[in-house]
Amino acid sequence: MLSENVFVIGAGETKYGELWEKSLRDLAVEAGLKAIENAGIYSRDVQILYGSNSLAGIINGQENIGSLIADFSGIASGNIPAVRIEASSASGGAAVREAYLAIKSGEYDVAVVGGVEKMTDIFGNEVLDMMSSLLDREWEAFFGATPAALAAISARKYMKDFNVKKEALAMMSVNDHANASLNPNSHFKNKITLDQALNATSVAEPLNLMDCSPVTDGASAIVLASESYLKKNKLNGMRILASAISQDYLALHSRDSIYTLDSTRIAADEAFKRSGLKREDMSFVELHDSYSIYGLMELEDLGFAKKGEADKLVEEDIKLGGRLPVNPSGGLKAKGNPLGATGVGQFVEAFLQLKGKADKRQVKDARYGLLQNMAGTGSTSVVHIVGGD
Amino acid sequence: MLSENVFVIGAGETKYGELWEKSLRDLAVEAGLKAIENAGIYSRDVQILYGSNSLAGIINGQENIGSLIADFSGIASGNIPAVRIEASSASGGAAVREAYLAIKSGEYDVAVVGGVEKMTDIFGNEVLDMMSSLLDREWEAFFGATPAALAAISARKYMKDFNVKKEALAMMSVNDHANASLNPNSHFKNKITLDQALNATSVAEPLNLMDCSPVTDGASAIVLASESYLKKNKLNGMRILASAISQDYLALHSRDSIYTLDSTRIAADEAFKRSGLKREDMSFVELHDSYSIYGLMELEDLGFAKKGEADKLVEEDIKLGGRLPVNPSGGLKAKGNPLGATGVGQFVEAFLQLKGKADKRQVKDARYGLLQNMAGTGSTSVVHIVGGD
Numbered sequence: 001m002l003s004e005n006v007f008v009i010g011a012g013e014t015k016y017g018e019l020w021e022k023s024l025r026d027l028a029v030e031a032g033l034k035a036i037e038n039a040g041i042y043s044r045d046v047q048i049l050y051g052s053n054s055l056a057g058i059i060n061g062q063e064n065i066g067s068l069i070a071d072f073s074g075i076a077s078g079n080i081p082a083v084r085i086e087a088s089s090a091s092g093g094a095a096v097r098e099a100y101l102a103i104k105s106g107e108y109d110v111a112v113v114g115g116v117e118k119m120t121d122i123f124g125n126e127v128l129d130m131m132s133s134l135l136d137r138e139w140e141a142f143f144g145a146t147p148a149a150l151a152a153i154s155a156r157k158y159m160k161d162f163n164v165k166k167e168a169l170a171m172m173s174v175n176d177h178a179n180a181s182l183n184p185n186s187h188f189k190n191k192i193t194l195d196q197a198l199n200a201t202s203v204a205e206p207l208n209l210m211d212c213s214p215v216t217d218g219a220s221a222i223v224l225a226s227e228s229y230l231k232k233n234k235l236n237g238m239r240i241l242a243s244a245i246s247q248d249y250l251a252l253h254s255r256d257s258i259y260t261l262d263s264t265r266i267a268a269d270e271a272f273k274r275s276g277l278k279r280e281d282m283s284f285v286e287l288h289d290s291y292s293i294y295g296l297m298e299l300e301d302l303g304f305a306k307k308g309e310a311d312k313l314v315e316e317d318i319k320l321g322g323r324l325p326v327n328p329s330g331g332l333k334a335k336g337n338p339l340g341a342t343g344v345g346q347f348v349e350a351f352l353q354l355k356g357k358a359d360k361r362q363v364k365d366a367r368y369g370l371l372q373n374m375a376g377t378g379s380t381s382v383v384h385i386v387g388g389d
Numbered sequence: 390m391l392s393e394n395v396f397v398i399g400a401g402e403t404k405y406g407e408l409w410e411k412s413l414r415d416l417a418v419e420a421g422l423k424a425i426e427n428a429g430i431y432s433r434d435v436q437i438l439y440g441s442n443s444l445a446g447i448i449n450g451q452e453n454i455g456s457l458i459a460d461f462s463g464i465a466s467g468n469i470p471a472v473r474i475e476a477s478s479a480s481g482g483a484a485v486r487e488a489y490l491a492i493k494s495g496e497y498d499v500a501v502v503g504g505v506e507k508m509t510d511i512f513g514n515e516v517l518d519m520m521s522s523l524l525d526r527e528w529e530a531f532f533g534a535t536p537a538a539l540a541a542i543s544a545r546k547y548m549k550d551f552n553v554k555k556e557a558l559a560m561m562s563v564n565d566h567a568n569a570s571l572n573p574n575s576h577f578k579n580k581i582t583l584d585q586a587l588n589a590t591s592v593a594e595p596l597n598l599m600d601c602s603p604v605t606d607g608a609s610a611i612v613l614a615s616e617s618y619l620k621k622n623k624l625n626g627m628r629i630l631a632s633a634i635s636q637d638y639l640a641l642h643s644r645d646s647i648y649t650l651d652s653t654r655i656a657a658d659e660a661f662k663r664s665g666l667k668r669e670d671m672s673f674v675e676l677h678d679s680y681s682i683y684g685l686m687e688l689e690d691l692g693f694a695k696k697g698e699a700d701k702l703v704e705e706d707i708k709l710g711g712r713l714p715v716n717p718s719g720g721l722k723a724k725g726n727p728l729g730a731t732g733v734g735q736f737v738e739a740f741l742q743l744k745g746k747a748d749k750r751q752v753k754d755a756r757y758g759l760l761q762n763m764a765g766t767g768s769t770s771v772v773h774i775v776g777g778d
Contacts, residue, residue: 023527064523067769071768076639079637079652084474087471102490105494133451138414250456
């Protein structure tokens, strides 16, 4: 069976941060229109919209998010269909995958994926409960478990079993902040030292404030198109070389190992197999470090280090000029983590990197990138491999 | 470009109703496993799961619904990916369309779509606010508009402009209840008379209790497969002859006409064009009559009557033995309206009808069916045309 190759031809995003003066719809529209403008097409050329959002039902009392985005970005006037994809914090990657499948099916040539989250519309402690809607409500959240607490449990056992020092976790955050300081759209612009990362206020031992991604507002959007559309319109773009998704149990206690992300491992293996590329071909990785411990686990489950040995990479290799630059965007810790936008934001970064337009944080000779987006504690993982055209 | 034909090979659902003793996950799992059993395959044969749900974030404090369903139906153990599709009350139809595209893309041969809604986990007046999350929160719901109130506004203008009597609306509900009385899974089993339908307690003038679909718990699931999978495994099924989706403005006040459903009209035209079939070829129609007025508007916008003239069909034609049987399942008014499940339930009914297994409500010589599923007041519509194999 013949199938279309799929490309990203445009990308746009809002600033990430605490954007008190902007609403859910403001953010979605800003990112969407920037992406369409960046692609050099018109709104009327878009054939389908995939909205990615995790929590607007709870936070903003607004479901029917696809319709909302379509309406306020002006494409509903062209009766362009819109649906929302939800896979908690992996919504963005999952939405890109749906758009990818939609184009491969032959029914669409141009799709927009817009991810948005307006997280500061909720107060204080309610954030905790809201975030816990991503966990198993009846078997985890109901008993008081939060995403941070579960990450801490994994961290503690990981550190004990492999004799990994807290410094290794902290280095993930130091690296994120260093890169974010070069990204004009990032939530945080400040670099942090290893000392600062180690001595921040405790959140859930052994994790402190510098191990946890912040509560971020923001939106990111990309335009995808079929190869035949690119040829017809003499466009070029970033090719999606492989798209893979996999699944694990929802609750952490059901997993075989609490520091192995099976969904990430399987999706990564599948993505590499489909792309025909090797780990060492990757010019950079954007990974889902909602908590610093996940950064280490992911480097291992993506196949860049053996289990328990990712700490060997964090000193030098993951830096911008290192052997395997990780999160050139600033990652979830410092670029920020607006859940539904996070996975789409990884594509925005990859698009800039592969077009050589990442300015001060440009990875030299960037050719291939791996993007990993994950739901909650790892129930769903989406892995994409992208390359220049 | 070659593309796979897509079939439904199995269907299952829970009873619809006020199911106080069952949870969101209970319902999802029951429907999913029934569908898999009905298809005569094993859980491990499933390659992807699309969960359809509208409001569990708000009602049950549970997002990450795809993962939840995958986990508790046992397919997460096989690392089978799961994502949730949300398009408010059109989530079901939209999820079937995503599964259809996924199979057409060539990446999957077997997909399950499971729709579920647990609506009775919320109290009293909160139902109103929760339902209003499907509208434009900032421009409709915030000012006190509810789905029923907006349907009533459309009804009043429709009745005035076309001089349509309240009896025509009531007959939609009489028909739904008559059919539901023959459906063992329906929310309501009682027939109602025209008098009862006309004289029920007012909800939003001119609509009364018998014009409004109820608050229903329930789950429906279907198994979709590629033609090559059917051939290889010597299976047969119901063919999806056309799948179409279209969009309108989110808020009713933005539309060109408050009694014309552009999204339904455009999706229907596209579906008929793709299927190569005519309106008169349809053996039955399952339409989205969340409010009786929408039943009339939909018959028109689907092309079965001219605008303002659907009242001519409701006397005889839409009955089970009539020229165009409408909602043999009992429809949203009487089979029930568990939002995320509703659109998937239409496929369950069509599957039974086309397999000649609809028992007392069997449409004679059923050959082709049209299924229309709609979000809120019509922001998104999904239309499918299905046929025997």
